[in-house]
Amino acid sequence: MEVGFPGLTTMRDSVQVTFEPVGIIIRVPAGITIYEAAQRAGVGIEAPCGGQGTCGKCRVLVTDGVAADPDAQEQELLTPEELAHGTRLACRAQVLEDVVVRVEATQALAAGKNLEQGRLRAVALDPDVRRYDLQLPTPTLQDQRSDFRRIADAVSDTQADLTASVGALGGLASALRGAQQQLSVITAGAELVEVRPASARGRCLGVAVDIGTSTVATYLVDLETGAQLATAAAGNPQAQFGADVISRIEYSNSNPGGLRELRAKAVEVINELMQQAVAQAGADCHDVYEVTVVGNTCMHHLFLGLEPRYLAQSPYVPVTTEPLSLGAAEVGLDIHPRGKVFCLPCIAGFVGADTVGVILASELTRRTQPVLAVDIGTNGELALWSGERLLTASCAAGPAFEGAQIEHGMRAAPGAIDHVSAVDGNLVVHTIGDQPARGICGSGLFDAMAVVLEVGLVDKTGRIVNGEVSLQLPGNLAERLQGEGPRRQIVLADSSQAANGPVTFTQRDIRELQLAKSAIRASAEMLLDHVGLSPDDLEEIQIAGAFGNFIDPASALRMGLLPDVPADRISAIGNAAGAGAILALLSRAEREYSRHIAQVAEHIELFRSAEFQTRFAEYMMFE
Amino acid sequence: MEVGFPGLTTMRDSVQVTFEPVGIIIRVPAGITIYEAAQRAGVGIEAPCGGQGTCGKCRVLVTDGVAADPDAQEQELLTPEELAHGTRLACRAQVLEDVVVRVEATQALAAGKNLEQGRLRAVALDPDVRRYDLQLPTPTLQDQRSDFRRIADAVSDTQADLTASVGALGGLASALRGAQQQLSVITAGAELVEVRPASARGRCLGVAVDIGTSTVATYLVDLETGAQLATAAAGNPQAQFGADVISRIEYSNSNPGGLRELRAKAVEVINELMQQAVAQAGADCHDVYEVTVVGNTCMHHLFLGLEPRYLAQSPYVPVTTEPLSLGAAEVGLDIHPRGKVFCLPCIAGFVGADTVGVILASELTRRTQPVLAVDIGTNGELALWSGERLLTASCAAGPAFEGAQIEHGMRAAPGAIDHVSAVDGNLVVHTIGDQPARGICGSGLFDAMAVVLEVGLVDKTGRIVNGEVSLQLPGNLAERLQGEGPRRQIVLADSSQAANGPVTFTQRDIRELQLAKSAIRASAEMLLDHVGLSPDDLEEIQIAGAFGNFIDPASALRMGLLPDVPADRISAIGNAAGAGAILALLSRAEREYSRHIAQVAEHIELFRSAEFQTRFAEYMMFE
Helix, strand or coil, rough: CECCHHHHHHHHHHHEEEEECEEEEEEEECCCCCHHHHHHCCCCCCCCCCCCCCCCEEEEEEECCCCCCCHHHHHHHHCCCHHHHCEEEEEEEECCCCEEEECCCHHHHHHHHHHHHHEEEEEEEEEEEEEEEECCCCCECCCCCHHHHHHHHHHCCCCCCEECHHHHCCHHHHHHHHCCCCCEEECCEEEEEEEEEEECCCCCCCCCEEEEEEEEEEEEECCCCEEEEEEEEEEEEEHHHHHCCCHHHHHHCCCCCCHHHHHHHHHHHHHHHHHHHHHHHHHHHHHEEEEEECCCCHHHHHHHHCCCHHHCCCCCCCCCCCCCCEEHHHHHHCCCCCCCCEEECCECCCHHHHHHHHHHHCCHCCCCCCCEEEECCCCEEEEECCCCCCCEEEEECHHHHHHHCCCCCCCCCCCCEEEEEEECCCEEEHHHHCEEEEEEEHHHHHHHHHHHHCCCCCCCCCCCCHHHHHCCHHHHHCCCCCCHHHHEEEEEEEECCCCCCCCEEEHHHHHHHHHHHHHHHHHHHHHHHCCCCCCHHHHHHEEEEEHHHHHHHHHHCCCCCCCCHHHHHHEEEHHHHHHHCCCCHHHHHHHHHHHHHHHHHHCCCCCCCCCHHEEEEHCCCCC | CCCCCCHCCCCCEEEEEECCCEEEEEEHHHHHHHHHHHHHHCCCCCCCCCCCCCCCCEEEEEECCCCCCCCHHHHHHHHHHHCCCEEEEECCCEECCCCCEECCHHHCCCCHHHEEEEECCCCCEEEEEEEEECCCCEEECCCCCCCCHHHHHHHHHCCCCEEHHHHHHHHHHHHHHHCCCCEEEEEEEEEEEEEEEEEHCCCCCEEEEEEEECEEEEEEEECCCCEEEEEEEEEEEEHCCCCCCHHHHHHHHHHHHHHHHHHHHHHHHHHHHHHHHHHHHCHHHHHHHEEEEEEEEHHHHHHHEEEEEEHCCCCCCCCCCCCCCCCHHHCCCCCCCCCCEECCCCCCEECCHHHHHHHHHHHHHHHHEEEEEEEEEEEEEEEECCCCCEEEEEEECCHHHHCCCCEEECCCCEEEEEEEEEEECCCEEEHHHHCEEECCHHHHHHHHHHHHCCCCCECCCCCCCHHHHHHCCCCHHHHEEEEEECCEEEEEEEECCCCCCCCCEHHHHHHHHHHHHHHHHHHHHHHHHCCCCCHHHEEEEECCCCCHHHHCCCHHHHHCCCCCCHHHHEEEEEHHHHHHHHHHHHEHHHHHHHHHHHHHHEEEECCCCCHHHHHHCCCCCCC
């Protein structure tokens, strides 16, 4: 597969990068890093540190051609032998000549997992963009209505009185007469967007976009049938400026033009993904007439070029939280030139359009009984529907649940430990694809945490047992303990079970998980208190995010992440944010309902309350 | 006065043209004509043939420097002596080096006359663009409303819920905090357009534009006080592609890119005129937030880049007649980047937004008795209000009334014969500024026609008398007759009274006037018939157009231009089209009413009816 960038192929200083084994070839300007080239090509490479050259997780093998000399970070994190064999850090190694780069399957395939979107509930197809096939009456001296009026009258039975931009009116007269008044007309809301001869009608497509801090996903939909035609996802290339929301805000604050860079990255990756998706469907980008967008408030602001500075400063005020109907050209998206972009509303500085999407998709506010929805990512968002009121809150969970800042953390990909259980008093691990262990993904972490507590390797304060206590453990468990103090760790998979040395679960990993789970748990309990509910009153706890599909509810409960409910009341709803964006694309009623959700939501600011600090400390304990 | 074009002053191949005596200096690309340079500089030069080099009326004197060698047309129309002294045709002579060009005052001042706009009636100031001076509450943890919401809530008492483009939201956060929440906010309709610190509030201005086939006029208005700050006008530079509507449509039809050229000319001259007007008012173009536009349907289409082709072909269907609310950027006007353009609606292919402006300004449809409004120009437009119904019609009057196609026709400027009367059986002429006669302007033509009929120099068929009849004329009148057949003419001012040889009124001139008056008269009578009215029923006949201010109602009646009413029922209402554009700028109610006018108007297509042909032939007679 050749991913061509027409503007670049004739550049004098461009070089060709071939990614193996996926077989993607791309031409890029000489001097960019392998990581950047991979981003452009849509090849997923894990780089939890955001391309700072500190985590060492973006190793790739240059099998043909030579990259620029390794810098200090590469020399520190890679051995001379590795460098000699062509192993490089993708985020540091610059391409100066044509190269072939081998990307581990675990990395190249990672993006695929994130495509799993939430279960899409059925809605009546009623998109804002519609096509009309018209046969207009020929003008006469008795019927001198203008070309535009003729069209407006023909579609007026279903639409408010039509408007049009100069662009749409420009070629109208010739188009009408060339087609003997047989037309295919596209409207977006009350605006005439395109007029074509019936014989050249093209398709009528839409794209839903979920801009995640780590991953950007696009879903291509046929607006006339509701069919999902293709999906495409890639790492968020803003990661090179910072792995999380806060570091990107800081980048924007401290670099002139930084906001513009961040915006351009988001727009660029969405354009590339849309290009991939329409190519898969054998369509053209000009057939796309509308894009709906969800993302957390920071991603929303960065995508639109709105200053994110005050999101991160108390009192955490966004520039705007309104639903926005914008022109594609104004936003920079390469769809039909008069196409539209609808950004779902946000709720607060840290509760964004992604949460609105989750609430929309899960029909939270249409339930009769209390339900809690939790979206676990770098940032945790919670929405509690009491049956009458909708409360939202956010908490900084840290990237622990996504595998970053975890010693052997990785995404859910072949070789990742995804399940851990205790069998006959010993730990048994399962890896994705039954391959030798390479690391541990989110669901594996949850299980590991639950199991190490269960078998007594970790005490209720979160400390890996030591001294007296560890001596009382059965031998097979005691053997898993290594190191002392902050370096103490538990071996989950030893060298015989692993691909590149043992996979361990460290004291620091446990502390990270502890902070994250305690933040989410304290937030959830405070929301319940706020409306006088107890966990027992909850009919359901929904876990959103691709991640939620893989976790064991029992493990989540055992580690104390969630309020205490029976395990069968916990359900994973997948990438419900993306599903919400698709619903807003397919149905005007759903879109209108997203506005309603944002309006009725009561956001509770927990960060600064003394009560939260007390609860947070309390839920640090595993009990 | 230096009119600078920043982008041009550093061009290697630019030359400087100084226009005397007005003292305007401009740098232009070498190779353009003096006429084009004058257009760019806002210096009016008459060129009725549209720069085709056929009418010879755009004579100028190059007093310093030399223009390119004269072409065949110049050699034909100018004598070797004239050329030797530096007389050139502005439309043909190209500037290749710095030159000083002397433009006759009669020409340089011509544009001034057209500025006379209609009497502006009083309206309650209620523009679509408004400014709010706000002191917003500082955000707190208890009040986390977004920046935008805070503004929207502050203005919501008077506006529908606000929207905003990405552009307006871009710098919002910093602007707010930099100004300690003390803001000057501009809205256009329900859209937030600009947010500035209160200390940098600037002005809030609007511009009304009247795009005439011959002249483009702009009126700068303060939207906070309603005061008219400045006006600026210039010849319509599209004239170089054709003097009238039909020849411009033909140019657009037969030249690829012709429509784009015509559009660019209109946009360019409006931008230049606005620049002049804001400079006069000591303001900045970015202080202009809205432009309202009137013009005939062809000017409207050309300004917006809409194909004019079908306006000129039966059944004369426009691309659109709707009122259009557009972005200034989309149209190409250099005002505030998020400023708006409102184009008043048109009624039919030959009854445009200028007529809607006339009806709006004259309050035609608010009268209780029947009134007829006639706008006389190259094209004649008529609007009849019956007291209940509004009928419109148009007719091709030809450019006769504007002095083109008239042997000695010229604009109303010093030296123009503007009044002719019969005193003691002889003809007495009056010239503007009591200067030696140079030609005859519209009002002079009307008088001349009436008087030559009255004294018997012309018979009721429109023929200049001859043979027997002429022999019976008093000697002083008979002496005025020269030539035979189609070359027969009446001397209005002989060499002793004139600047450059006798000014005559020719048989062909009379035929042109006859065709024009008969078309207008037949149209007016047919509209009256259509609603069962007679001329007696008319409470008033309004003559619109700058031209109307100068004609003698008695002459217009005597030559048979208008239905037969007492002379005191005829009134001139000036450039009411421009006044309508100003009203739409000042008042949302007036703007809304313009939409109403276009909706209720019943356009009657007269051109093709047999009845019209009969009437037309009938009114050719002067009786």
